Amino acid sequence: MLVLGIESSCDETGVALFDSDSQTLLAHTLHTQMAMHAEYGGVVPELASRDHIRRLVPLTNECLQKAGKTYADIHAIGYTQGPGLGGALLTGAAFANALAFALNIPVIEVHHLEGHLLSPFLSEKNIRFPFLALLVSGGHTQIMAVKAVGKYTLLGESIDDAAGEAFDKTAKLLGLPYPGGAKLSQLAELGKDGAFDFPRPMINSNDLNMSFSGLKTAVLTCVKKQGENLSDLTRNNICRAFQTAVVDVLYSKIKTALSQTGFTQVVVAGGVGANKALRAKLKTLNAEVFFPKQEWCTDNGAMIAYAAAQHLDKAHKAGGFTVKPRWQLAVSS
Ligand code: KG4
Numbered sequence: 001m002l003v004l005g006i007e008s009s010c011d012e013t014g015v016a017l018f019d020s021d022s023q024t025l026l027a028h029t030l031h032t033q034m035a036m037h038a039e040y041g042g043v044v045p046e047l048a049s050r051d052h053i054r055r056l057v058p059l060t061n062e063c064l065q066k067a068g069k070t071y072a073d074i075h076a077i078g079y080t081q082g083p084g085l086g087g088a089l090l091t092g093a094a095f096a097n098a099l100a101f102a103l104n105i106p107v108i109e110v111h112h113l114e115g116h117l118l119s120p121f122l123s124e125k126n127i128r129f130p131f132l133a134l135l136v137s138g139g140h141t142q143i144m145a146v147k148a149v150g151k152y153t154l155l156g157e158s159i160d161d162a163a164g165e166a167f168d169k170t171a172k173l174l175g176l177p178y179p180g181g182a183k184l185s186q187l188a189e190l191g192k193d194g195a196f197d198f199p200r201p202m203i204n205s206n207d208l209n210m211s212f213s214g215l216k217t218a219v220l221t222c223v224k225k226q227g228e229n230l231s232d233l234t235r236n237n238i239c240r241a242f243q244t245a246v247v248d249v250l251y252s253k254i255k256t257a258l259s260q261t262g263f264t265q266v267v268v269a270g271g272v273g274a275n276k277a278l279r280a281k282l283k284t285l286n287a288e289v290f291f292p293k294q295e296w297c298t299d300n301g302a303m304i305a306y307a308a309a310q311h312l313d314k315a316h317k318a319g320g321f322t323v324k325p326r327w328q329l330a331v332s333s
Pocket residue numbers: 010116136137138139140163164165167168179180181182185270271272273274275276297298299
């Protein structure tokens with residue numbers, strides 16, 4: 001069965017075609033709105049929705065062309081139902097339902113975080129259930145026990161800012177252009193260890209929860225202390241210390257989660273999973289650690305097509321639809 005995947009939850013429009021029989025990705029197309037939102041220093045929801053509308057049809061045509069397929073070859077359409085920006089989600093949901101209705105094929109609603117969580121399977125064949133998942137995106141930082149597709153238990157999460165959000169907010173206060181997370185991590189590579197030391201909030205709490213909002217405030221206080229003109233060197237050192245603090249907290253919580261569950265595999269997913277320092281540190285764990293390919297770390301249609309293909313049993317007739325801007329993936333343990 002050929003499953004078309006549609007992602008439009010935030011500032012990326014992604015389309016992909018996945019073959020559920022051979023479990024292979026046939027093609028994918030992506031448009032990022034980053035440059036459009038950069039001018040405003042953050043995602044402007046209305047602009048995001050309008051851009052998704054402009055891109056969905058051309059990206060789908062291009063995806064089918066790349067795969068050497070036509071609309072008539074598609075058997076089902078999976079789309080991100082939530083969580084995300086309401087208007088942005090509606091564009092993908094409306095497009096998916098209208099197209100499926102016209103083609104007389106079923107739709108499958110996909111949870112965006114499940115897409116992220118399963119994305120390492122797109123490039124990795126050795127992951128076995130059960131495993132620990134670390135979801136680190138712009139909106140979520142969660143540690144989950146994954147017992148099977150669809151069986152997710154929330155073990156711990158950030159009680160305030162998500163790790164990606166902390167990266168972005170800290171980058172902004174350091175004067176870096178939106179979206180600053182990746183840029184901050186590039187500058188951190190140039191900084192040296194030990195020049196600054198920021199707190200590791202909740203690292204010693206006796207649970208798997210985390211907190212990152214205080215860290216951003218600590219950076220702000222430090223920047224103010226440095227005075228008007230921050231040299232490149234100082235800024236890079238601050239980036240380094242900030243990144244090290246985030247990585248240390250994530251590492252420590254995953255280490256604890258491994259010993260609590262007895263699991264031996266960790267899957268890292270979400271945009272912050274692209275962070276090199278995080279990857280290097282997690283690889284030192286006494287466990288097998290899997291990361292999605294860099295291109296599947298940030299939002300994309302491939303992970304949605306893949307997740308939909310694992311839930312063909314949920315396929316149903318297209319038509320009326322709802323979106324879920326707020327939607328919990330896992331139940332708490
Ligand atoms: O998963 P994602 O594409 O979107 C959400 O669903 O949130 O994640 C985007 C987040 C942003 O906060 C971005 O700054 C962060 O991932 N990010 C990074 C890096 N690349 C992207 N954070 C740290 N280091 C990176 N290299």
